[in-house]
Amino acid sequence: MQPFTRSPGRVPGRIGYLRYTHFVLSGIFVFLLWYFVGPWIGEDNTLVALLWVLGGNILYYALAIGMAYKYRDNRAFCKILCPITALLKTTSRFSLIKVKADYEKCTDCGACEKACPMDIKIRDYIKDGKRVTSTECILCQTCVNSCPQKVLSLAIGLDIGGNELLRSRTV
Ligand code: SF4
Ligand code: SF4
Structure with a gap:
């Protein structure tokens, strides 16, 4: 639980568009991993898959907590960087x-x-x-x-x- 119970509002400017850049880059990154690194790892390597999941989650949590403190907003990551919002905002319409x-x-x-x-x-x-x-x-x-x-x-x-x-x- 982070301490910023009330959001101070949106950060002015176009910083919110980083979410879409992140979405596109994440897709490219995953494709490159799947295409180039996947065959090298093989299909049956549970440990490597687990390490990728853990590493990704640790990175996301670190970013989310760091951004919350930087912007004094518990949901700063959602508003600025979360790539999933690119899909969610479309369906939300x-x-x-x-x-x-x-x-x-x-x-x-x-x-x-x-x-x-x-x-x-x-x-x-x-x-x-x-x-x-x-x-x-x-x-x-x-x-x-x-x-x-x-x-x-x-x-x-x-x-x-x-x-x-x-x-x-x-x-
Ligand atoms: S401003 Fe919002 S909280 Fe106040 S009465 Fe209207 S809907 Fe309710
Ligand atoms: S339901 Fe929607 S409008 Fe109401 S507090 Fe939550 S995010 Fe804001």
Whole structure:
């Protein structure tokens, strides 16, 4: 467990695009390993496979913890470097389940946005009368549980996401 309970917001600039570069480079790296190193190792070498898995996981954890401290954000790795998001964000656009609000009962207190670990400007979606269609939403329901008016909930519907309304950090 890391100590940064509240996200300071997105790092300004294009640093978030590193995720896509990482995704492409990871694919190339795996292909090269499979094509050139695979035949050399052979098909039946469980120990080598285990070492690769352990090494990869240790590297990922080290990066994630280091980035959390550098950016003062527990989810810095997810927001900047995680290659899996390239796939997840694509499918998230078409997700049937998204967060929605009862606009009439929202008091605009901002508690949901303060609690959101992914820096989503939830109130902006509410004011537009939309569900939270950001592909950054991880459906953690922290906002749902943080709303004092209990106006947020998960709802099934048909809409295509992709418009990203995200809170940037000020420093
Ligand atoms: S479900 Fe989680 S990620 Fe999605 S808007 Fe709510 S707090 Fe943010
Ligand atoms: S926490 Fe609830 S009442 Fe407050 S702004 Fe968010 S949705 Fe509205």
